[in-house]
Amino acid sequence: MITLKTLLGTIAITALTATASFAQDVVNDRFKEVLERGVLRVGVQGAFKPWAFRAPEGTIQGIEVDLAQTVADRMGVTLETVVISSANRMEFLQQGKVDLLIGAMSDRPDRRKVVGIIEPAYWTSGPTLMAKEGVISSWDDIKGKPVCGKQGVFYNKIAEVEFGANVVAFGGNTEAKEALRSGKCLAWVYDDTSIAADIASGEWDGYEMPVDTVFSNPWGVAVPLEEKDGIWGAFMSGMAYNWHKDGTLIELEKKWGVKASPWLAALHEQLQYDNSYLDN
Amino acid sequence: MLDLIAPFFERLYDTTGLNFSPFYNSYDWGRLVEGMWVSVKLITAIIAVSLVIGVIGAGAQTSRLRIIRWMVSAYIEIFRNTPPIVQLLFFYFGLGAITPQVDMGGWYEPAIGSFGWAVIAIGIFGGSYNVEIFRSGIEAVPASTKEAAESLGFSGFKIFVYVTFPLALRICLPALTNNIVSLAKTSSLAYVIAVPEITYSLSGIWSDSVNVPEMMLLLFGYYIVLIAIIARIMTMIERKIALPGYGQ
Numbered sequence: 001m002i003t004l005k006t007l008l009g010t011i012a013i014t015a016l017t018a019t020a021s022f023a024q025d026v027v028n029d030r031f032k033e034v035l036e037r038g039v040l041r042v043g044v045q046g047a048f049k050p051w052a053f054r055a056p057e058g059t060i061q062g063i064e065v066d067l068a069q070t071v072a073d074r075m076g077v078t079l080e081t082v083v084i085s086s087a088n089r090m091e092f093l094q095q096g097k098v099d100l101l102i103g104a105m106s107d108r109p110d111r112r113k114v115v116g117i118i119e120p121a122y123w124t125s126g127p128t129l130m131a132k133e134g135v136i137s138s139w140d141d142i143k144g145k146p147v148c149g150k151q152g153v154f155y156n157k158i159a160e161v162e163f164g165a166n167v168v169a170f171g172g173n174t175e176a177k178e179a180l181r182s183g184k185c186l187a188w189v190y191d192d193t194s195i196a197a198d199i200a201s202g203e204w205d206g207y208e209m210p211v212d213t214v215f216s217n218p219w220g221v222a223v224p225l226e227e228k229d230g231i232w233g234a235f236m237s238g239m240a241y242n243w244h245k246d247g248t249l250i251e252l253e254k255k256w257g258v259k260a261s262p263w264l265a266a267l268h269e270q271l272q273y274d275n276s277y278l279d280n
Numbered sequence: 281m282l283d284l285i286a287p288f289f290e291r292l293y294d295t296t297g298l299n300f301s302p303f304y305n306s307y308d309w310g311r312l313v314e315g316m317w318v319s320v321k322l323i324t325a326i327i328a329v330s331l332v333i334g335v336i337g338a339g340a341q342t343s344r345l346r347i348i349r350w351m352v353s354a355y356i357e358i359f360r361n362t363p364p365i366v367q368l369l370f371f372y373f374g375l376g377a378i379t380p381q382v383d384m385g386g387w388y389e390p391a392i393g394s395f396g397w398a399v400i401a402i403g404i405f406g407g408s409y410n411v412e413i414f415r416s417g418i419e420a421v422p423a424s425t426k427e428a429a430e431s432l433g434f435s436g437f438k439i440f441v442y443v444t445f446p447l448a449l450r451i452c453l454p455a456l457t458n459n460i461v462s463l464a465k466t467s468s469l470a471y472v473i474a475v476p477e478i479t480y481s482l483s484g485i486w487s488d489s490v491n492v493p494e495m496m497l498l499l500f501g502y503y504i505v506l507i508a509i510i511a512r513i514m515t516m517i518e519r520k521i522a523l524p525g526y527g528q
Contacts, residue, residue, distance in 0.1 A: 087487050114490045135386030146387060151480075152487035161307060168394070168474040169484065175373075179474075182377050183388035 028230035030223070034099055039078050042068040043098035046083035047173050049197055050256040051104050051123075063252045064102040067122065067221075070248065071100065071239055085172065087152030090115050093224055100223060100236065104191070107220035108154065116228025117220035118236045120271065122243055123193070124263045126213030127155035130180065130195045131187035136210045139163050141186075148176045148185040158214060159189045192216075196259060216263070244271045282309050299491035300498070308485050315481030316502065322398060322477050323464045323506075329403025330463060334410025338448075339440055341415055352411065359408035364401070365469050371401040372473040398470035406463040413459055417452030418444055450521060457514040461507055468503075478502055 034040050044052035044064045052062040060081045072079035082098050089103045093115050106125070107117050129136060129147070136142065142165040149156040149169040156167040168185055170176040173194075180188040188195070192213045198204050221240055223232050243249050244267045253260055282303070289303035302312035340352050359367065376397060381388035392400070421444050429443045449456075471480035479499060486495040 087483060090490060091492060110488075110490050132386055145384075151483055154488055156484065157307075157488050169480075170474055171472060175472075178373060182373070183381065184376075184390070186384075186387040 027226050028232075030099055030227045030230075030232040031235060032231075034077060035075060037077070039080050040068070040072045040075060040100065041080045041082050041098045042071070043082050043084040043089055043092050043101040043103050044068065045086070045104050048104055048194060049201070050258060051194075052081070052083075052102075063123075063256050063258070064104065066252055066255075067243065067248075068100070068102050070243070071236070074239065085152065086150060087171070089152075090222070093222055096224070099232075100221065102221050104219055105222060106154065106217045108217070111222075114225060115222040116225045116233050117222050118228070118233060118240050119220070120237075120240050120244060120267065121218030121220045122240055122249060123219040124216050124261065125191040125193040125219065126216040127158055127189055128192040128195055128209055128213045129187040129189055129211050130198065130204070130207055130209055133206055133208045136187055139211050139214070142189075145187075146185040148179045148188045150176050150190065153190070155189050155191075162214070165189070193258065197257075200257070200259075218263075241271060244268055245273075282306060298494055299489055300494050301485060301489040301491060302498070305489075308489070311476075311481040311485055312478075312498075314476060315478040318395070318475065318481075319467065319477040319502075319506075322395065322467050322470060322475065323510075325399040326402045326406060326463055326467055327460055329399055330406030330410050330459075333404065333407025334414050335445070337407065337411030338414030338418055339445075341411065342418065342436075342440065342444075344436075356408045356411055359405050360412075364405045364466050365472060367405055368398065368401045368469055368473055372397045394470075394473045394475045397473060398467070398475045402463065402466055402470065405466070406459060409459045410456065413452050413455045414448060416455065417448030417450075420451045421447045447526075450523060450526070453514070453518050453521075457511065457518070460514065461511060464507055464510055465503065 044060060044062070046060065047053055048062070050062050052060055052064045055061045060083065065079075065081055068081065069079050082092065084092050084098070084101070084103050086103075086105075089101055089105060090111065092098045093101050101115065102122075104123075104125075105111065105117075107121055111117060129139075129142070140163065142159065142163050144164060145166065146168050147159055147165040149159065149167045150173055151169045151171055153169075156169055159165040160167050167189065168179065170179060173190070176190075177188060177198075179185055192209065195209050199207060199209060221236055223236055227233055244264070247268060249264050250260075250268060252258075253264065286304040289300045293299045293301075293304070302308040337352050337355065340348050343349055372394060376390060376392070379391050381390040425447070426439055426444060429439045434442065467477065468479040470477055471483065474480065482495045482499050486492045
């Protein structure tokens with residue numbers, strides 16, 4: 001009986017400590033904090049070419065790092081990149097380990113409840129498959145077969161629920177793709193943008209992207225939820241707007257050799273402010 | 281089962297924001313149940329493998345042949361001195377690449393899957409500790425007892441099976457319990473090679489539903505209950521096989 005009471009006590013204590021951190025008020029001090037600190041900490045992916053990946057000399061580089069740099073430059077502070085993983089990125093932001101997340105994160109309704117996702121989004125992608133040439137001709141071919149995925153990516157659920165695949169999810173892109181290469185699974189389910197970049201890199205000869213994406217979902221920059229409607233969120237929204245408007249994103253596309261995206265081109269047009277009345 | 285509890289947990293989510301998705305969403309429920317079941321199977325298999333290795337290894341350590349004794353200590357040195365997560369990755373990605381596999385058209389059905397490698401890797405890891413634990417028990421058996429058996433005409437093997445081992449087991453049971461509990465917890469590392477045990481399934485659920493604190497709580501609770509059960513069983517065994525007046 002004593003053991004049972006101890007057990008219940010332990011569970012109750014754990015429950016208390018875990019729930020204590022739920023209630024949060026709207027705060028508005030991150031912007032000032034970053035300026036005072038002189039360092040902007042941005043969470044980026046560590047092995048996601050060409051968005052954020054390690055250069056041979058060990059530093060992190062890529063499109064998202066360049067975007068983070070524009071934010072740091074605008075604020076006049078130094079940039080510090082923090083490598084996050086898809087499975088823990090939102091926790092990094094919630095716990096204040098990073099100020100900003102530019103981590104290839106799709107903008108989803110359940111995520112909006114947890115972190116402050118900034119509009120407009122800065123990129124877009126959708127789930128597709130990479131497999132050996134000739135193995136797969138449609139999404140139905142993965143039914144009941146093992147498909148490699150990455151832990152923390154919501155495409156896994158789509159592959160399982162909609163297409164009946166057995167998703168075998170690993171911690172990182174590298175392990176998952178190694179599993180595909182060694183034949184532990186039929187295909188690798190991931191972003192079309194990332195897979196296209198892999199195939200273009202020449203390291204995946206004999207592999208192809210045989211199916212179309214099921215849908216395309218924009219990626220958002222994220223700030224802590226309670227800061228979203230404050231200065232920090234408004235500032236980032238302005239930054240994201242300018243990335244589209246002044247063509248930063250289209251330039252980065254060219255710089256890093258990514259296939260030109262019609263979505264980015266359309267937003268570049270759409271977000272131009274018509275100030276022709278000034279000429280009247 | 282799910283129909284019964286679903287309304288309560290749905291209301292809990294709406295009113296308090298505590299999202300225990302496996303208790304109202306049938307897909308997450310399936311993942312949770314599957315995860316718990318795979319975990320129990322994995323822990324049972326790991327403990328069984330480690331015990332078999334422990335007994336055989338401890339027996340081999342008393343061998344008269346120097347080469348056998350040397351092999352056992354080499355095994356212990358290798359597996360006790362490397363982290364289990366490194367062993368898992370080594371077995372799965374390293375040895376997994378050179379084991380036989382069947383071509384299924386685009387992918388290979390391996391002779392040993394991720395579950396098999398997890399059992400082998402963590403079982404061998406735990407076994408290296410068990411060898412030492414059993415050895416401590418064997419060494420604590422008085423030499424006079426073994427000599428008495430020898431004088432009755434028992435062979436070396438029979439002395440081990442009928443005299444030394446039964447006594448040694450009783451002596452080393454508390455240490456063995458510790459190692460079994462620690463192994464049961466180490467089984468959660470298998471998620472790095474995608475064995476769908478409880479840590480893997482719950483991390484899948486919390487990345488989809490963004491309910492990390494709630495799922496961490498569930499995971500914590502699961503292990504506390506499971507380990508309490510294992511510890512209780514071991515205590516029962518200890519009491520059951522205790523020899524009156526021996527080692528107490």
